[in-house]
Amino acid sequence: MFRVTPLVRNLIIINIVVFLAQNLLSNLHITERLSLWSVQSPYFKPYQFFTYMFAHGGMGHIFFNMLALASFAPILESYWGEKKFLIFYLATGIGAGIIYAAVNYFIGAGSGGIMLGASGAIYGILMAFGMSFPNMEIMLLFPPIPIKAKYMVFIMGFITYALDGSGTVAHLAHFGGAFVAFIIISFWRKQGGNRGW
Numbered sequence: 001m002f003r004v005t006p007l008v009r010n011l012i013i014i015n016i017v018v019f020l021a022q023n024l025l026s027n028l029h030i031t032e033r034l035s036l037w038s039v040q041s042p043y044f045k046p047y048q049f050f051t052y053m054f055a056h057g058g059m060g061h062i063f064f065n066m067l068a069l070a071s072f073a074p075i076l077e078s079y080w081g082e083k084k085f086l087i088f089y090l091a092t093g094i095g096a097g098i099i100y101a102a103v104n105y106f107i108g109a110g111s112g113g114i115m116l117g118a119s120g121a122i123y124g125i126l127m128a129f130g131m132s133f134p135n136m137e138i139m140l141l142f143p144p145i146p147i148k149a150k151y152m153v154f155i156m157g158f159i160t161y162a163l164d165g166s167g168t169v170a171h172l173a174h175f176g177g178a179f180v181a182f183i184i185i186s187f188w189r190k191q192g193g194n195r196g197w
Contacts, residue, residue, distance in 0.1 A: 005074040007082045011089070012066050015118060018054045019062050031055055035114040036097050039105050049101075053093040055116040065118045072129045079132065088128065088184060089121050092177045096120025099176030120177035126153040127181035153178060 004012070022031045036052035037044040056062035077085040100115055134150035147155060 003074055004070055005077040005082075007077050007086060008069060008073045011073075012069060015054055015056065015062060015066060015069075019056050022055060031057075031116065032114075035116040036101065037114050039101050049094050049097040050090070052097055052116045053118050053121055056118070057116055061117055065122050068122045069118065069125070072125050076125060076128055076132065088124070088181070091184060092124025092128075092180045093118065093121035095180030096124070096173040096176035099179065100173045103172055115173055117173075120173040122177065123153065123156075123174040124177035124181035124184075126156055127178040128185055129153075131182070131185045 018030075018034070022034075032043065034048065034051040034055040036048040056065065073085070073089075076088070080088070097115065097120060100120070130149045130151070130153045134148065136149045137146040138149055138152055139146050140152075140155075
């Protein structure tokens with residue numbers, strides 16, 4: 001049974017409402033408007049660095065992202081407080097989008113497709129969880145074995161990469177979210193701990 005904290009619950013509700021709108025109001029092109037396009041695309045808008053993380057590409061996509069959010073984020077919200085957790089969540093999500101867009105622009109010559117989903121922020125949460133509670137044991141669903149939190153983000157990253165038969169998963173965004181989280185947590189530690197304000 002999940003003990004979902006208030007802010008995490010609101011984030012899950014927002015994601016579900018947006019997903020329903022994407023599917024029920026597809027004639028309004030909500031998915032295209034919210035997704036992050038290449039900065040070289042005529043469809044790119046700066047607000048997409050924020051909105052892309054609330055849209056999803058399918059039932060499995062939103063299910064696993066919200067499952068991870070409900071599993072790990074409440075502990076961080078309780079540990080830090082709502083304000084700090086919200087800043088962290090948005091920073092890792094936006095940071096993942098910026099890294100994805102920048103690498104595609106400078107290295108991929110703008111060839112990256114549209115990106116959507118909360119995965120960048122989710123990998124930020126996984127990294128933060130592993131750094132904040134490194135020795136806490138987590139029971140994985142697949143395979144059902146206990147693992148210390150400090151190893152979890154690497155195993156989750158490997159599983160996501162290994163199971164991506166379509167090549168459509170934005171692994172760069174996952175890395176970006178985890179990288180931004182590492183920078184933020186390291187900075188907070190230097191400022192006197194990563195507890196709530």
